Amino acid sequence: MVPTEKRPKVKIAKPFNDEAIEKSVISILRSGMLVQGEFVKQFESRLSEYIGCRHVVAVNSGTAALQVGLQAATVPKKSGGGEVITSPLSFAATANAAIANGLTPVFADVDPETFNIDPSEIEEKISSKTVALEPVDVYGLPADLQKIKELASKNKLPVIEDAAEAIGARSQGKRIGNISDVSCFSTYATKNLHTGEGGFITTNSDSIAEKIRMVRNQGQASRYNQKTMGYNFRMLEICAAIGLEQLDQLDELNQKRREHAKALTEGLGDLESLGFQRVDDPSSHAWYMFSLILDEKQAGISRDKLVQKLKDEGVEADVSWPTPIHLQPFYRETFDYKEGDFPVAEKISQMIFQLPIQPFLSDEEVQRVIATVKSILSSS
Ligand SMILES: Cc1ncc(COP(=O)(O)O)c(C=O)c1O
The missing domain is CATH 3.90.1150.10 (Aspartate Aminotransferase, domain 1)
Structure with a gap:
């Protein structure tokens, strides 16, 4: 038996790599075409085949995917801003993306058994200020999307799903990415399919997809023709090549x-x-x-x-996440959240760990x- 200290670690994450990826990366570097070219296009089209959705738009992080998805699919209130209902048991990016759009994240507590946002808690939080529902598929388990969709339709709200952790998951016989109005994925290094850093957005709406594509590239409809507020959220070709190689597997x-x-x-x-x-x-x-x-x-x-x-x-x-979003110092200070506001998420955060x-x-x-x-x- 190998002594414990000599045995290799049982690693919680191991980013995929193989010879084909290494070859592609070198050929891209030598080609001189480094950003949002043919590899990104192919990555998007292969993902849309895999998921079964009309549009996939690649970006450079899951956070960017959420920010763009919210911008493209929500209509701010005439008075400005609005509220996005989401889960406190998630990564800060989920709520930060709302704030980046001038919107206010409003939390709804989670189910104690699935750890996913509880639709009945969402219902209680819906008000005239709500502009979107943003469920999270926590740890890769789809949220209760059927009930959330029903609530959304009843209240004429879009669902922008944080599917950062859920590539390959299914709900109602469909793949995640083909259910909500917009779904936002991360392809960060530890994810089931990774591109180092990266992410993508899926939608079946042509008009939302058009807006997403503009926002990703400085709000431009074509070169130097800016029609909306936008950013540089473009994906690198080497990132797309890394992701492409994993799709078949x-x-x-x-x-x-x-x-x-x-x-x-x-x-x-x-x-x-x-x-x-x-x-x-x-x-x-x-x-x-x-x-x-x-x-x-x-x-x-x-x-x-x-x-x-x-x-x-x-x-x-590992422990993901030891502190729910509302108890992060920034959220406490900005929104006056305190312990006891979302007791189920708080209890889970104290007890949870991952293997x-x-x-x-x-x-x-x-x-x-x-x-x-x-x-x-x-x-x-
Ligand atoms: C639930 C959730 N939302 C959003 C993100 C943000 O993704 P990224 O790290 O690619 O910006 C992550 C990634 O770690 C996540 O786990």
């Missing part, structure tokens, strides 16, 4: 994640101090992250200590994760 890679998640659920299912994200249909989940909650009292160890001990043993556990399920883990490594968790919890 994405379903297979996601299937590996699913198998690892199944093994972890079965292997750890008998530990009473652990709880799992409720997933009614495992094949609908993109399994970006495998999330658990720890009952610290029952376990006799704090969540943070457990995560540290796992890391010490070479198992890269590695990335597709390049071997079965032995997955078993090592299970054995290490069990050994730490049994000695606590």
